[in-house]
Amino acid sequence: MEVKNILERVQNGEMTVDEAERYLRRQPFEEMGFAKLDMHRELRSGFPEVIYCAGKPDEYLVSIFRKMFEKNGEVFGTRADEMQYELVRRELPQVQYDRVSKILKIEKDPEEKAAKRIGKITVCTAGTADIPVAEEAAQTAEYFGSRVNRVYDVGVSGLHRLLAHTETIQEANCVVAVAGMEGALASVIGGLVSNPVIAVPTSVGYGASMHGLSALLTMINSCANGIAVVNIDNGYGAGYMATQINRLAERV
Numbered sequence: 001m002e003v004k005n006i007l008e009r010v011q012n013g014e015m016t017v018d019e020a021e022r023y024l025r026r027q028p029f030e031e032m033g034f035a036k037l038d039m040h041r042e043l044r045s046g047f048p049e050v051i052y053c054a055g056k057p058d059e060y061l062v063s064i065f066r067k068m069f070e071k072n073g074e075v076f077g078t079r080a081d082e083m084q085y086e087l088v089r090r091e092l093p094q095v096q097y098d099r100v101s102k103i104l105k106i107e108k109d110p111e112e113k114a115a116k117r118i119g120k121i122t123v124c125t126a127g128t129a130d131i132p133v134a135e136e137a138a139q140t141a142e143y144f145g146s147r148v149n150r151v152y153d154v155g156v157s158g159l160h161r162l163l164a165h166t167e168t169i170q171e172a173n174c175v176v177a178v179a180g181m182e183g184a185l186a187s188v189i190g191g192l193v194s195n196p197v198i199a200v201p202t203s204v205g206y207g208a209s210m211h212g213l214s215a216l217l218t219m220i221n222s223c224a225n226g227i228a229v230v231n232i233d234n235g236y237g238a239g240y241m242a243t244q245i246n247r248l249a250e251r252v
Contacts, residue, residue, distance in 0.1 A: 034060050046247070047144060047240065051077035053084050053104060062091050065104075073108045076143050078136060078236045080104035101135035101235070105143065117147040119246040122172035124162070124189060126155030126179035129204045133235040134178040137200065140239025141176075146246045156184045169193055173249035174242045177227075178235070180204025183215025190224025196245050198238045199229045 009015040041049045051064055061077075065088050068075040080088075085097040085104055097104050107113060123138045125131055131152055138148045151169065154162035162169075162185075169175055170193050177186040178200040186199035199222070201215035208214060212232035219229045230237040 035064055047243075048072060048076070050140075050236070051075065051104075053077045053080035053102075056084075058084070058087050062087055065095070065106075066091055069106055074106050076140075077104040078102065078140075098135065098139065100132050101139050102132070103136065103139050107143070113145070114142075117142065117145055119146055119250040120149060120172045121146050121174050121176065121242045121246050122149045122151055122169050123176040123242075124151045124154055124165075124169065124178065124185065126153075126177075126181065126183075126185040127204065128153050130178045130180055130202050133200060133202045133233050134176070136235025137176050137178065137239035137242065138235075140236050141243045141246070144240070144243040146243045154185070155179065155181075156188055159188070162188065166192060174198065174245040176200060176238045176242050178202060178238075179219075180212060180215050181209060183218035186219045186227055186229075187222040187224045190222060190227045193226075195226070195249075197224075197227045198242055198245075199227050200235060200238045201229070201232050203233055 006015065006020050010017060010020050041047065049068070051068070053061055061084055065075055065077065069092060079102050080097065081102065085095070088095050088104060092106060095104060095106050121141050123134050125134045134150070134152065138150060141148050149168055149172065151165045154165065169189060173195055175189055175193055175195065175197045177189045177197055179185040180202035181204065183199070183201050186197055190197045199219040201212045201219055203212035205212070205214065216229065216232055219227065228241070230241070
């Protein structure tokens with residue numbers, strides 16, 4: 001919960017001054033022995049802590065999900081697999097899992113949140129194989145309150161497909177360009193728009209793509225201006241940064 005939100009709730013009579021004081025004085029992290037949950041991260045940064053699910057022992061993951069849900073009423077996890085979904089669902093049956101993005105989440109009032117989304121982020125992919133990473137970016141941005149347009153399978157091998165969506169891309173406060181192979185999509189988009197482009201290299205491609213390294217190097221060496229590059233397959237990082245840019249553009 002952000003400080004602004006706390007103050008608004010006090011002003012509207014939804015929270016007493018004493019309740020707000022207790023919340024703000026609360027220990028800034030939740031000690032669990034195997035984890036220290038950063039409960040004040042949203043107060044500092046405007047974004048709550050997110051769970052990276054891959055590699056976590058089963059009992060730790062379930063305990064973390066349960067604790068964060070108890071404290072915040074919602075929780076967002078990335079890189080979860082089917083087994084982890086089933087484990088969390090036994091404890092928290094309302095949890096939702098998206099098999100494409102591998103996002104595991106519980107949202108408060110999802111329809112109301114969707115109606116309040118702001119601005120515009122456009123997420124593009126070079127190919128269909130890049131969609132899992134793109135969906136991680138898009139759904140992260142949506143969870144954090146951004147309105148997202150998707151423009152998929154518009155890689156440079158058929159440039160006319162991208163140009164058909166020029167207006168949508170140019171209207172966005174930020175564009176996320178997701179591409180494997182040689183990663184040229186980000187450079188093309190960078191030459192078409194005036195707003196920031198976040199390039200996401202993916203590990204899609206044949207042997208010499210080196211699991212996304214070729215796309216990463218192409219994006220870093222782009223001659224187009226206004227392009228920032230995140231790590232290989234890091235859709236979450238792109239969605240987070242795109243939301244920061246979108247919030248600044250909308251002055252929220």
